[in-house]
Amino acid sequence: MSEQIEDRNVARAGRLDTATLSDAMDRLGIVGQCRAIKPRDAGFRMAGRAFTILYGPAASPPGTVGDFIDDVPPGHVIVLDNGGRTDATVWGDIMTEIAHRRGIAGTVIDGINRDVHLCLSLGYPVFSRDNWMRTGKDRVQVEATNVPVNIGDVRVAPSDILRGDADGLVSIPRGHEERILAAAEEIEAAENAIRKAVAGGMRLDEARAQYRYHQLQTRAEGAKP
Template identity: 75%
Template sequence: MTNDKRNVERASKLDTATLSDALDKLGIAGQCHRIKARSTDFRLAGRAWTLKYGPASNPPGTVGDYIDDVPPGAIVVLDNAGRVDATVWGDILTEIAHRRGLGGTVINGVCRDVALCLKLGYPVFSRDHWMRTGKDRVQVEATNIPVNIGEARVQPGDILRGDADGVIVIPREHEDAVLDTAETIQHAEDAIREACRGGTRLDEARQQFKYHQLQTRGK
């Protein structure tokens, strides 16, 4: 297994809360503010394939026929500047993405046709969902460039991890450090739980495993 795949697998075993704490400890901004799963059952982990939208020109450009270019397992990351008045993802894209084995979709904006992603179990994360089309309102500006998702920067190839609490971006240049730190935090929290199950007081267990320093930068 390549290191690229190994790190995606490592990320998939960690929840976003633990990864968020690791990012805080390392001073890295990677929490996607207000980006939520359309179902609390949705989970995703994979590398980013990015697309940036802008307001439509006159005559308008296309909203995008890019889906067949996205490699299996990748996360489609769509930056629509946080707009909630025009969608950039719907049922046709969901069906094709699901059939092609993509890892999920993350949108700095809104989607529609939520019923199908729920039926198929295809994970979509966005600011919200609404029915009004983006056609003639937005257009593709560029693909596979750095984008912004919920105030976090995402570059092509970065790891994204999503669950019921939201979405985390792990920058490629820091992924080993973030994953190492998150695993250390997870081991400490597991040890605290196990100690408490054995009768140890919570405050004592937290002190023993340095709980209050786990997320503090530089400690």
């Protein structure tokens, strides 16, 4: 896939809500809805390709919690798999400040972050399970960079598209992104047509029937569960 097409697909994903993308994935039988991963602010919106980091329990002596940020390309999303831990953070204000300055699209954590005030004041999108102040230093360490990881029970591979908004986070697998984006755009067009028809005086049930609303998310024949 060419870089130009990749950039276009990130932009396409950024114009679609996570709810619409979720419906498209249901239709295609693809799991991509990252359970319990939420924005630290409902106004955060994010789209970009994944740069993944896998964490594990700290060794003795402990390894680092991560000096990877200078290797993340601008426009990418930093994706941190801390195994869903809520007792130790892997992201704070220094990382937020640098990521924001470098034009990184956002940060996703299967775990928690701290220093929420700075991501809010800078408008830097952080999606995580929760926030708490206790450091991950000497508790966790980086095990691997740019490997497949688990975020909210979803497999996220390097360069998959991450899309986040007020409703949560979805991961769009690179190998299926054209199908997912096309299906989501079709669903969005149908829903917009329903809104327009109702605004023009049509009954909602008639508009939904005309534009096949109740079939928009139905699993396509042959799609895997």
